[in-house]
């Protein structure tokens with residue numbers, strides 16, 4: 356492959372006390388592609404995502420060693436500006452967690468953090484990002500309502516808009532459709548396919564069909580280790596490792 | 609086997625539940641009614657405004673002005689809250705958001721112990737520590753001569769007494785907020801403090817208000833510890849270094865004595881009625897705020 360490597364992770368280890376959550380992770384994720392991380396529950400997918408935007412810092416019990424290079428910079432180096440670094444990544448979690456404010460302010464919050472100050476500019480951008488997340492038509496008359504009144508599917512799209520509003524280069528999505536109905540899930544999938552022209556997307560999912568539909572690159576993990584990685588066609592049609600075969604065949608336990 | 613058939617048992621169960629519910633639900637009303645009837649003698653002879661805002665308390669010659677007690681109670685309660693509330697909020701934020709988890713494990717039993725100490729003990733401690741501290745250091749520092757028994761002494765003792773109650777609720781409230789919400793804010797590039805201030809506290813706001821309301825109600829009704837350090841002088845306090853008197857202290861100090869004075873008994877019942885009405889009022893306000901801020 357000749358793709359640019361947006362994210363390069365080398366020798367990443369994460370310990371929680373004596374327990375090792377991630378073991379010697381070495382992966383390279385291509386720019387402007389959708390990388391899907393697969394693996395059974397508890398194998399460390401969420402932890403891997405949290406390393407990428409340093410949310411691991413929140414958990415003093417976790418010890419992280421190794422290198423994560425994003426466009427060349429090692430973000431695990433202590434000196435990095437952690438706030439800038441996180442703004443470079445939009446996060447979409449398993450369930451939507453709208454901020455306790457209005458729909459409008461959910462987007463404006465990130466814009467202000469990004470340094471947008473003029474009210475008119477903020478307004479313009481709020482509309483823009485709501486449109487990007489296919490939410491504008493549904494909420495244009497209720498921008499001042501609490502975000503928690505939206506349906507779960509709408510909330511997840513709001514979270515997507517909120518994440519895009521800090522103008523990241525990367526989107527980290529941790530099972531973003533697992534709490535959604537099929538239609539809302541399709542919305543998000545469709546959106547990801549459009550967004551990958553401008554963003555590098557890392558998606559964790561348990562839905563193999565979803566992975567096959569939208570992935571360009573696949574990383575398969577098992578018990579904290581990367582077992583196999585490669586182009587979606589290679590991994591799905593021609594898995595090299597026995598464990599990957601079993602997992603993709605659905606006979607894994 | 610059974611004396612009653614199924615339907616009858618169902619009926620009995622239901623009836624008892626409904627009766628219990630009614631008892632609980634109407635209890636405040638009956639309390640109110642009882643106190644009202646008991647203080648009727650006073651209310652019949654005096655104008656309500658004169659009772660509430662009258663400044664002269666001379667039961668011997670039939671002067672019943674409750675204003676000094678009301679003002680004393682409000683001063684002591686508000687001052688205690690002003691001291692206690694920010695400390696509790698910051699402590700709760702620190703323990704739940706910043707500190708390692710084992711601090712929380714030590715805090716909980718410590719708080720429970722504080723909550724279990726009888727109020728007389730707090731009162732004694734106030735006499736031994738707070739009162740001399742005020743008369744020797746705090747008073748002179750502000751250029752006031754004071755014996756130490758004062759509104760401030762009562763407020764300080766109270767503010768410490770209500771800490772465990774407020775803090776316990778606040779900690780539970782902050783712990784109930786999913787950590788993912790904070791992560792969402794951090795992931796947008798907010799600092800930890802921004803996330804706490806603008807997201808976590810906002811999410812917790814209805815609960816914070818409830819916790820403060822609970823503390824306020826407790827402080828307002830607290831009798832023993834306040835009575836021991838407030839000075840029990842019937843006058844309008846001009847500063848927090850002046851002694852004062854509170855409504856609960858009035859009742860506790862005098863009930864069962866001096867009942868030969870006409871209407872005295874009735875007057876004490878009226879003091880209790882004011883206490884009841886004010887705490888109901890606090891409750892209503894609190895619920896209003898909780899509903900108002902629970903939108904998010």
Ligand SMILES: Nc1ncnc2c1ncn2[C@@H]1O[C@H](COP(=O)(O)OP(=O)(O)OP(=O)(O)O)[C@@H](O)[C@H]1O
Nearest residue numbers: 371376395396397398399400401402403414416417
């Ligand atoms: N802060 C922590 N302290 C201790 N152990 C942790 C911590 N965070 C995660 N773990 C452990 O690390 C392992 C991986 O967790 P992680 O959440 O990354 O799994 P996952 O692959 O995302 O699983 P799922 O598919 O169920 O979401 C689990 O065994 C978990 O218990």
Ligand SMILES: [Mg+2]
Nearest residue numbers: 400401402529
């Ligand atoms: Mg997970």
